[in-house]
Each structure stands twice: as structure tokens, then as C-alpha cells.
Amino acid sequence: MNKFLKQKRFTLPREKIGEKSEAVCGGDMKYTKLAIIVMLGLILSITASATPIKAQDPPPYYAGYYFYGKEVPYASGVSGKIYTINPEVPGTNYFAQWVTVMLSLRNRYWIQIGYAKDLAHTGLTLLFYIEILDAWGHRWHWISTPKPQEGIVYKYTIVPAYSNNEWKCTIEREGNSIFEALKETNPFDCVDLEAFSETGIGEINIDGTHFSELSYFTGRGFPLWDHHVPHADSPYYLEEIADYEFYAYGGG
Amino acid sequence: MFLPCIFAVYHVSTSSNYPPAPAPVKLITLDELRNIMKAKDLDIFVPSNLPGGYRLTGIWYMPSDIIIVFDNRGVSDYRYAKIGLEISRGIIAFEQSKPYGHTIKYETPYVIVRGYILERTSCSYSPTGYISLAELWIMSKRTGKTMHYLIDVRPPLGMDELTTIIYSLKPLDEVFKK
Numbered sequence: 101m102n103k104f105l106k107q108k109r110f111t112l113p114r115e116k117i118g119e120k121s122e123a124v125c126g127g128d129m130k131y132t133k134l135a136i137i138v139m140l141g142l143i144l145s146i147t148a149s150a151t152p153i154k155a156q157d158p159p160p161y162y163a164g165y166y167f168y169g170k171e172v173p174y175a176s177g178v179s180g181k182i183y184t185i186n187p188e189v190p191g192t193n194y195f196a197q198w199v200t201v202m203l204s205l206r207n208r209y210w211i212q213i214g215y216a217k218d219l220a221h222t223g224l225t226l227l228f229y230i231e232i233l234d235a236w237g238h239r240w241h242w243i244s245t246p247k248p249q250e251g252i253v254y255k256y257t258i259v260p261a262y263s264n265n266e267w268k269c270t271i272e273r274e275g276n277s278i279f280e281a282l283k284e285t286n287p288f289d290c291v292d293l294e295a296f297s298e299t300g301i302g303e304i305n306i307d308g309t310h311f312s313e314l315s316y317f318t319g320r321g322f323p324l325w326d327h328h329v330p331h332a333d334s335p336y337y338l339e340e341i342a343d344y345e346f347y348a349y350g351g352g
Numbered sequence: 353m354f355l356p357c358i359f360a361v362y363h364v365s366t367s368s369n370y371p372p373a374p375a376p377v378k379l380i381t382l383d384e385l386r387n388i389m390k391a392k393d394l395d396i397f398v399p400s401n402l403p404g405g406y407r408l409t410g411i412w413y414m415p416s417d418i419i420i421v422f423d424n425r426g427v428s429d430y431r432y433a434k435i436g437l438e439i440s441r442g443i444i445a446f447e448q449s450k451p452y453g454h455t456i457k458y459e460t461p462y463v464i465v466r467g468y469i470l471e472r473t474s475c476s477y478s479p480t481g482y483i484s485l486a487e488l489w490i491m492s493k494r495t496g497k498t499m500h501y502l503i504d505v506r507p508p509l510g511m512d513e514l515t516t517i518i519y520s521l522k523p524l525d526e527v528f529k530k
Contacts, residue, residue: 166376168416175416176443204502205377205412206419206430206438207475207483235473235485260443265450286452286468287487289500291417291440292376329376 163306163336163348164296166329167316177201177259177267177317178293180344183310184215186226186250187352193300194218196229197309199256201267202292203285209234210294211285213256213269215248226250230269234285246271246278253310254278259317260288293325297348302335305352314344377412377419379428382528385411385418389524394499395492396420396439397463400527401520403513408528409433416440431477434506435517442500446489456486462523464491467501469518471511480507484514490521 167175180199189195198214212231216222221242228243248254255272265288271279293316297309315322324344332338336350380388389396398408402422410428412419417440421433430436446466453470467488475483483504491498505514 168376168414174441204438205414205417206421206436206477207485207502207504208431208477233474233476235470235475237474262444262448263450265452284450286450287485287502288444288449289440289502290443291438292414 159300159302161299161302161333161336161351162296163309163332163338163350164294164311164330165314165325165343165346166331167293167295167314167325167327168291168329174318175293175316176290176319177257178295178315179255179257179259179317179322180295180314181253181255181312182214182295183253183308183312184226184248184250185306185308186217187305189217189219189224189304190301192219193304194220195297195299195304195306197297197311198231198295199258199314200294200296201258201290202294203234203287203289205291207235209285209287211258211267211269211283213258213271215254228254228271228279230281230283232283232285234287236286241281241283243271243279253312255313260290296331297336299336299351302351305350306336307349307352309348310346311348312341312345377414377417377430380411380413382408382411385413386525388413388418393495394497395462395495396499396524397490397492397501397521398437398524398527399435399517399520400522401516402435403509403516406435432506434509435513436502436504438502440500442489442498445498449487449489456488456518458519460521462493463521464493465489465518465521469511469514475504475506478506482507484509484511486514486518488518 178199178201182197187195194216196214196216198212200210200212203209210233215226215228217226226248228248230241232239257270258267261268261282264284265286266282266284269281269283270277295311295314297306314325316325326343328343330338330340336348339347398420405424406422409423409426410421410430410433412430419430420437421430422435423433427433453468456469457466465488467486469486471484472482473485483506485504488501489498490501503518
């Protein structure tokens, strides 16, 4: 979904500190002033280093794997199984789980397939979707049917179709294809693969999240991921089972 | 007197417009890039003619992707530097690609360049939401290998600068002499 929008920042309680500093600086004891200034500096430093990430991280929150990170064979597509969960999503927030082909890191272009509960787009229902952000802008394809069912494992795949700059996007259930679509992107490249759970707020509980059989496309086959780079934003965390499998928990 | 200074230092250090890059890429030196190129027998081509005041500010590496950025403010973050080259192996040949934008084809003593240029295209990292972008397949005449390049400029730079950059591509070691 809104990948890489995330930027870790810390809030500065400037108003409160400013009020206090005015009151204190009115005194005439210079050593007292200096001591207070030093103390405030220390407090600021401690606050900066000790502020809990959960309270400060803006959304979205991610938990999952990047593929690259060391020398690896050529990859041009992704596949992975995701167990469908159906957490409560308060307000107008969203929850999504997906696999992605990154088209460009510098320009933040990608093509993604997965399922989501997005109050702004899907209401209270889980829906499959394809999302693209490329040189032509941001595009959604919400799949009205079939619909994901809680407790079922679906396999999501994105591979090059090798014509018209198109990707073949498929969803399978128990080995049977239940959805296929061709999607064009410009540019047409693969610089990384990703498999993530994503939420708009940390209050969404993703316990039960399970990604498995994460695979990369070589042009001929789908070897399992043989390496990964884990990433989880607090309050979420990963249980790394293998390079190609993880559970994720937390939130709520 | 000291308090505003403390606030200023704190504010700058915690609300930078150029936070760390959120991807498994790492910043490497020019010498490290040279070693990678040597190990892979790879030629990389960079602009020999940049707009005034622009210089190399960062080289970002992951095994599947190399991003080289230039900026006139010292910005090294690959998302926000104003000029960028993203280099990968590519997954299709130029001949397999579907044309879009303006097609470009030219040849120099070093390279054969083919690809497409878009004058105005979407990019959320750009301050205006738009960039000028070229998707190029560049074949080194020395190695015979073709690499996939995305070359872009962020505003206020535009098509003129992008075109100048593309037509001034030379081997990295010629532009950055040891």
C-alpha cells in the first residue's frame, strides 16, 4: 500500500519546555540558570533516546521480509502464500498483506498483489487487490469477486508476461487459479521483492499472520527465497521460521 | 541564550527532510563501487556534464540495484537528491519493451543507448510530485553487456538537463579519475 511513506520522527515538546524556560530565565542567579539549562539539555537528550517508537512512529506500520541484501541469483518475479486473517480495523484505517515487485527504489515504483480491509475502499469486507505505483501514477484494481475468506491460504504471484510491459498477476487457492490479470507498468524492471503485512495504525492486531513458500521467479521456475532481510515496526514483530516463511504478531 | 541553541540542534537532528533510506541498500564509496565493477567486469556510465553546482553526493548499493545520485545541496539520500541514476540488470531487452514517451537511440565510442524519455512523470519523492525520467538500455562496447538505467531529474531541473545528462554519459573512471 503506501510503501516507504514511513519516516521515523520524534516529537519535540517545545511548547511545554518553552513555557518553563521563560519562567526560569526571569531569575538573576546565573549558576542556577546554567544548571537548569544543562538539565533541560539532558532531559531533551534522554527524551530523544528513550521515547517509545510506538508512540512516535507515523503510519504505515510494516512487518515482513525484503528479498535482496546479499548476492543472489537473478529474480524477476515473486510468489508467496498468505494465510488470511480478518482483524478489526477501527475508524477509517486499513490493513493489508501482500507481495510486491519493486520497479524502482529511487522513484518508489512498484506492483503489488494481496488482500486488504480498507475502510476507505472496501468497507468492512476483505478484498483482493492489485496496486501499482509507476511513472503513470497510482492505480488500484479492487477485485470484487472472488473474495478472500478468513482462515484460507491463498497463493499470490507476480511474474513478467514478457510482452507489452505487462505482469501476470494471479491468485490461487489449493493449486487452482481463482483470479488472473495482466497489468502494464512503466518502467518494467525488478530491483527487489517484498512480502509484508501493513497497517495504517498500530491498534490493529495482526496475530495469526503467516507468510510461507516465498519464492522468486527465475524465468523458468520458482525457487524458495534462500535469504531475506527482516523488518518490523513496533508494535509489530516477526517470528522468522525460514528465509521463505515468517509469522507476524502484535498490535491491538 | 543557550536554550534556543539546544532547541535548534535538537530540531535539526530530529526533523530532517532527508531521513535514512527505508530499504536494504547501503551507502558505499567510489572505490567500493570500482571494486564491485571490477569483480563483475561491469562498466558503469555516469554524466560528464552536470548542471552548475551539482556534484556526486551518494552511491547506494544492493546486489540487484545501484543508485548514483548528484545534488547541489549536498543531499545524499537517494530519494531526494535532484539527479539520480538507478542501474540494474533489467528483466527484458529493449527489443521486448513496449514503446512509450519519446524513443531515444544513439551511439558513442563507449556505448549504444536505446530507450524512452518522459518529460513529466509521477514521483512521490519529488517536491512537485513530478520528474523527468528516462528508461534506457545501455550496452557497453567494451564488455558487450547491457544494463538497465533509470535516469531522472527532480524540479527545478527538467528535460534540458536530463537530455544533457543522457548525451554526456561516459565511463565512470573517465569522469571520476583516480
